[in-house]
Amino acid sequence: MTVHVFPSEIVSAIESRISANLYDRDHLLSREQIEELVRLASLAPSAYNLQNWRFIAVSSPEAKARLTDAAYGQRKVLDAAVTFIIVGQFPSHKALARRLEPSVAAGFMPREMAESWVGVISDTFDGKASASHDEAIRSATFAASFLIFAAQSMGLASGAMTGFEAERVAREFGLGAGEVPVMLMTVGRAAEGNWPQKPRVPVAELIEHV
Ligand SMILES: Cc1cc2nc3c(=O)[nH]c(=O)nc-3n(C[C@H](O)[C@H](O)[C@H](O)COP(=O)(O)O)c2cc1C
Structure with a gap:
């Protein structure tokens, strides 16, 4: 059976995305x-609209130099217009109550539902570091992938990076308790000479139909 994929800007963005290594240094x-x-x-x-993330936008020459040092000298942090430190946060039931309030105020979420979600988050995560850490990574990773395609929509290239000293980044960029530097994401105008998207394993080897 042939599957017809309709022309879509989203599909082209997915198919044309690369992890950029080389950036135009003059582009801000x-x-x-x-x-x-x-x-x-x-x-x-x-999960539950936790929005348990924040973004440190590193674009000043001084901060870029510090972050490059903490990223084993990876040059793209200096050259890209901005590198985001994508910070995942341990879920907090207090923060969730604040984050659900606009949905209640807008009239589509019953207040009792918001309160029950807050209870679930408290039961699931309060005092549970391992589960909280997992959720911080999970949410921030979703945000990172949206950031990739947001950049793409603005004609910009991006590059995810976990090659950095996490403790040093946390210390030097002021992360608090319950905050994890999940990933760096360089964003800027690609320079000539980047590799194409690397080939992937065929779907038949990835999928299990049950
Ligand atoms: C979580 C994650 C961490 C990565 N860390 C680095 C990194 O520190 N340095 C780097 O040059 N590339 C890094 N990459 C880029 C990968 O090498 C790249 O996505 C992979 O080789 C596939 O290439 P493509 O994205 O161009 O198809 C990372 C990618 C991901 C998703």
């Missing part, structure tokens, strides 16, 4: 452009 982004990237990333889903 305005504060508004950086904030628009974060707005789009924040539209990613998270």
Whole structure:
């Protein structure tokens, strides 16, 4: 059976995305452009709408130099217009109550439902570091993938990175208790010479139909 994929900007974005290694050093982004990237990333889903993430936008030469040092000298942090430290947060039932309030105020979420979700989050995560850490990673990773395609929609390249000293980044960039530096994401205008998207394992080897 042939599956017809309709022409879609989303499909082309997925098919053309690469992890950029080389960036145009002269290309900068305005504060508004950086904030628009974060707005789009924040539209990613998270369990119970926890939104347990925040973004440190590293774009000043001084901060880029510090982050490059903490990322084993990976040059792209210096060259990209901005590198986001994508911070995942341990779920907090107090934060969730605040985050659900706009849905209650908008009239589509019953208040009792919001309160029961807050209870579930408290039972599931309060005092449970391992489960909380997993959820921080899970949510921030979703936000990171939305950030990739937000960048793509603005004609920009991106690159996820976990090659960095997590403790050092947490210390130097002021992360708090219950915050994890999940990933770095370089964003900027690609320079010539990047590799194409690398080949993937065929679907037949990835999928199990049950
Ligand atoms: C979680 C994660 C961490 C990564 N860390 C790094 C990194 O520290 N340095 C780097 O050059 N590339 C890094 N990459 C990029 C991968 O090498 C790249 O996604 C993979 O080789 C596939 O290439 P493609 O995305 O261009 O198809 C990372 C990617 C992911 C998803």
